Amino acid sequence: MKQFVFVLLVIALVPAWSRAQSRAVPRTADGKPDLSGIWQVMNTAAWDIQDHQAQKGVPAGQGVVEGNELPYTPAAAEKRKANFANRATADPETKCYLPGVPRITYMPFPFQIVQAPAQVTLLYEYAHAVRNIFMNTPHIEGQLYWWMGDSRGRWDGDTLVVDVTDFNDETWFDRAGNFHSDALHVVERYTLVDADHIGYEAAIEDSKVFTRPWKMSMILNRHREKNFRLLEYECFSF
Amino acid sequence: MRSRLFRSIVLTAGVLTVAGIWSPRVAGQASKNRPVIAGCPSVSAKFHPCALEKAKTFSPPRMPDGTPNLQGIWDAPLAMGFQNVEDFPGDPSPGGFGPAVTVIVDPADGKVPYFPWARAQREENIKKYIDPYAQCLPTGVPRQMANFRTRQITQSGNMISIVNEAGGHIFRVVYMDGRPHLSPAFKLWMGDSLGHWDGNTLVIETTNLNGRWWYDSMGHFASDALRVTERLTLVDADTLHYQATMEDPKVYTRPWTIVFPLERIKEKGYEQMEEACHEGDHDAAGFVLGGYQPYLGPRFPQ
Numbered sequence: 001m002k003q004f005v006f007v008l009l010v011i012a013l014v015p016a017w018s019r020a021q022s023r024a025v026p027r028t029a030d031g032k033p034d035l036s037g038i039w040q041v042m043n044t045a046a047w048d049i050q051d052h053q054a055q056k057g058v059p060a061g062q063g064v065v066e067g068n069e070l071p072y073t074p075a076a077a078e079k080r081k082a083n084f085a086n087r088a089t090a091d092p093e094t095k096c097y098l099p100g101v102p103r104i105t106y107m108p109f110p111f112q113i114v115q116a117p118a119q120v121t122l123l124y125e126y127a128h129a130v131r132n133i134f135m136n137t138p139h140i141e142g143q144l145y146w147w148m149g150d151s152r153g154r155w156d157g158d159t160l161v162v163d164v165t166d167f168n169d170e171t172w173f174d175r176a177g178n179f180h181s182d183a184l185h186v187v188e189r190y191t192l193v194d195a196d197h198i199g200y201e202a203a204i205e206d207s208k209v210f211t212r213p214w215k216m217s218m219i220l221n222r223h224r225e226k227n228f229r230l231l232e233y234e235c236f237s238f
Numbered sequence: 239m240r241s242r243l244f245r246s247i248v249l250t251a252g253v254l255t256v257a258g259i260w261s262p263r264v265a266g267q268a269s270k271n272r273p274v275i276a277g278c279p280s281v282s283a284k285f286h287p288c289a290l291e292k293a294k295t296f297s298p299p300r301m302p303d304g305t306p307n308l309q310g311i312w313d314a315p316l317a318m319g320f321q322n323v324e325d326f327p328g329d330p331s332p333g334g335f336g337p338a339v340t341v342i343v344d345p346a347d348g349k350v351p352y353f354p355w356a357r358a359q360r361e362e363n364i365k366k367y368i369d370p371y372a373q374c375l376p377t378g379v380p381r382q383m384a385n386f387r388t389r390q391i392t393q394s395g396n397m398i399s400i401v402n403e404a405g406g407h408i409f410r411v412v413y414m415d416g417r418p419h420l421s422p423a424f425k426l427w428m429g430d431s432l433g434h435w436d437g438n439t440l441v442i443e444t445t446n447l448n449g450r451w452w453y454d455s456m457g458h459f460a461s462d463a464l465r466v467t468e469r470l471t472l473v474d475a476d477t478l479h480y481q482a483t484m485e486d487p488k489v490y491t492r493p494w495t496i497v498f499p500l501e502r503i504k505e506k507g508y509e510q511m512e513e514a515c516h517e518g519d520h521d522a523a524g525f526v527l528g529g530y531q532p533y534l535g536p537r538f539p540q
Contacts, residue, residue, distance in 0.1 A: 029302060036394055097517045098407070112411060114392050114399045116309075121392060121401060128376060128407040128428075134509060146512045170517075227417045232426045236516050237375055237450075 025158070025192040028115060033158050033192040035113045035120070038228055039220040041200075045106040048176035049216060058175075064106070064216040070178060076209040083177025092171050096235030098129055098147035100171025101164050101186050102202035102216065110223055112230055120153055120160065125230045133162050140166065145182060147171060160190040181208035196222040272315060275499045276477035280316055282341045283348070286497040289479040290471070298438050298472040301393055306438045306472060308391050308398075311508055312500040314480075317341060317384030320454035323496060324349055341384075343481075344495040350458055351491045355539045363457030367533035370451045374406045374515035376427035378451035379444045379466050380482040380496065382408055388503055390510055398433060398440070406515030412442050420446050425462050427451065442468040449535045461488040461536050476502035489536065 026034040044052070044061030051068050054060035072080055083090055093099055099107060109125040122131040133153040140150050144166035153162045164186040172179045189201040198220040205213045272280045278288035298306040321335050325348060328337035340348035352360065371377055377385050387404040396415035402408040412433040420430040425448035433442045449462035464486040471479045478500040485493045 098514055112399075114394050114397075116392055116394065119392075121390075121399065123399060123401070123409050123411065128409055130401055130407050130409055132401075132510060137507070147514045147517055148512055229413065229420075229430075230411060231424065232428065234376060234427055237427070 024194050026195055028117075030117055032115075032117075032155055033160075034115060035160060035190060035192060035198065036115045038110050038112045038223040038230065039198060040108075040110040040223060041106045041218055042221055043106060043218055045174060045216070045218065046103075046108050047174060049106075049174045049178055050176070052176070064218045066215045066217065071211045071214055072209060073211055076179075080177050080179060083172070083179055085177075087175060087177050091175055091177070093175065096127065097170065098127065100147055100167065100173075100180075101131070101149050101151075102188065102204075103171060103173055104129055104131075104148070105188075105200060105202070105220070106218060109233055110228075110230060120162075123230065126233050127235045128232070133160075139163070143182075145169075149184075149186065156189075158191060160188075162186075162188040162190070164188065179209065180204070180206045183208045190220075193219075196224065198222075275315065275501070276473045278473075278499075280499075281339050282316065282497045283339075283343050283346075285316075285499060286343045286479070286481070289473045289477070289499065293438070293471045293473045293479060296472060296474055299475065305393070305435055306440070307393065308440060308470060308472065308478065309393055311388045311390045311503040311510065312478065313388050313503055314384050314498060314500055316498045320381050320384040322456040323453050323458050324456070326456075341496040341498045342494060343497045344483075345492070351494050352489065353491055356459075356489045356536070359536060360457045360459065363452065363459060363533065366531055367457070368530045369455045369457075370533050371405060372455070373532065375451060376408050377402070377405055378427060378447060378453075378460075379410070379429055379431070380468060380484075381451065381453055382410065382428070383468070383480055383482070383500065384454075384498065388508075388510060401510070403510040404513055406513060410444075419443075422446070425449070429466070436469075438471060440468075440470040442466075442470070444468070450533065452533070459489070459536055460484065460486045461538075463488045470500075473499070476504065488538065 028034045043064060044059045045064045047058045049065050050063040050070065052061055104124055104126065107126045111122055111124040114121040114123065118135050120133040120135065122133065129148065131148050131151050133151040135153045137152055139152055144150060145168035146166050147168060149164040150166040151162050151164045153160055167182055167184045169182040183206050185205040187203040191199040193199045200220050201215060201217045203213060203215045274280060275285065276289060277292065278285045301307045321338065323341055325340045326338040329335050342348045345351055382400065382402060383389065385402055385405055389400055389402045392399045396413065398412040398414060400410045400412065410428050410431050412431040414433045417432065419432060424430065424446045426446050427448055429444040430446040431442050431444045433440055444466040447462060447464045449460055449464060452459050464484060467483045469481040473479050479497065480500050481495060481497045483493050483495040484490065
């Protein structure tokens with residue numbers, strides 16, 4: 001009987017809780033969560049996505065990788081070590097190249113989401129990088145080698161799910177030498193948890209570099225400052 | 239010679255980045271192939287009054303908030319990527335652009351109204367310096383609207399985004415919420431763009447530009463005092479009358495105005511792709527070897 005009452009309670013309360021949640025976030029005319037706005041992380045993943053102590057010029061930070069460990073193959077683990085040792089010049093960011101996905105998300109710069117029903121466009125202050133997320137469409141046929149990949153979105157309930165493929169092997173995950181190959185497949189999940197915060201997850205698969213899929217997660221914070229706007233970081237113009 | 243190098247860089251960057259799946263698209267086309275656009279002559283000086291007259295009787299599609307709907311992906315068939323904002327005699331090299339008529343509608347002589355020193359600097363620019371765009375630097379304004387291939391306009395809430403395909407990564411966000419311009423401390427490649435509606439016309443005022451880009455591949459330039467006022471008006475469902483007036487009291491004797499049409503890409507499912515310019519650009523070093531120098535902005539007379 002106790003169990004029965006508990007089940008009844010759960011049945012009664014879950015929808016109410018869901019409705020309360022769904023009322024809390026802004027929505028577009030078509031009822032989808034409205035991700036429009038200017039966002040930025042408040043973490044140190046740009047330096048190192050894993051747990052790391054402070055160094056000169058590097059703030060300490062708890063990692064964003066679930067479980068903290070990255071499942072590199074033995075060969076890839078060696079390469080990562082070499083990357084770390086040579087990071088001052090080997091990091092593609094030092095050449096001002098487009099930083100790839102998900103790295104662009106947690107660079108220490110804001111980005112703007114422009115949301116329309118058929119396309120969500122991400123505009124980044126860093127190097128005027130752009131991602132066009134085309135909704136409910138298939139990936140382009142054939143392998144491309146794009147810096148920012150080919151992004152295809154869909155709504156899973158109130159979560160924007162973005163499937164990103166067709167990467168080149170020239171970008172890293174951070175300034176600590178964590179890397180991937182052109183077999184990288186990223187599935188991002190953007191969930192508005194309240195009006196000013198997006199729960200962001202990126203699931204990573206890359207069979208050439210990792211022995212299993214892994215995931216990172218973090219919060220994107222809305223910029224609420226009056227008249228806030230993207231400025232420019234035109235990296236290679238300096 | 240310069241223009242051939244320039245094209246080679248654009249094409250090399252493009253081909254490298256799309257990795258062989260390049261599809262031929264409508265880039266800048268010489269106007270001789272298009273005598274009429276939206277029922278108007280395809281020469282800027284004639285298109286300008288004709289298209290504005292047509293716009294008076296056209297009722298544009300509207301956004302839910304009642305403002306004209308300019309959304310879409312737009313090509314600039316007359317602007318030719320701004321080979322030259324003035325008359326262009328044509329490029330005799332293989333595959334070179336044909337001659338084109340100036341996009342300047344005011345002054346009537348179709349010339350940028352430079353101070354004498356600035357006219358001389360324009361000549362020097364083309365002899366000594368690399369077109370910043372050929373180094374994959376941002377286009378600035380108004381070249382963004384004339385650039386090769388397409389740009390996408392999206393209207394969302396209190397802002398309008400204009401995002402280009404070609405030229406690496408170029409976009410502008412136009413704020414429509416009545417905010418003030420940025421402090422003069424900011425000098426940006428793409429400037430600070432604020433917009434408002436004048437009837438059915440989108441008016442964009444851009445300041446805070448850095449004066450480090452050229453209007454075209456022929457060395458036409460501005461300073462960081464430039465103010466650009468753009469006017470975008472739908473002439474019919476698939477054609478925009480694009481007008482930009484440039485004021486820069488440090489470089490020009492008077493304001494000057496360019497006009498050209500933007501045409502909607504009607505291909506269903508057309509998507510702007512990634513063009514990673516700087517990342518794929520292994521040719522810029524060739525310019526330096528050829529004796530050209532990076533352009534760092536105008537040098538004012540002492």
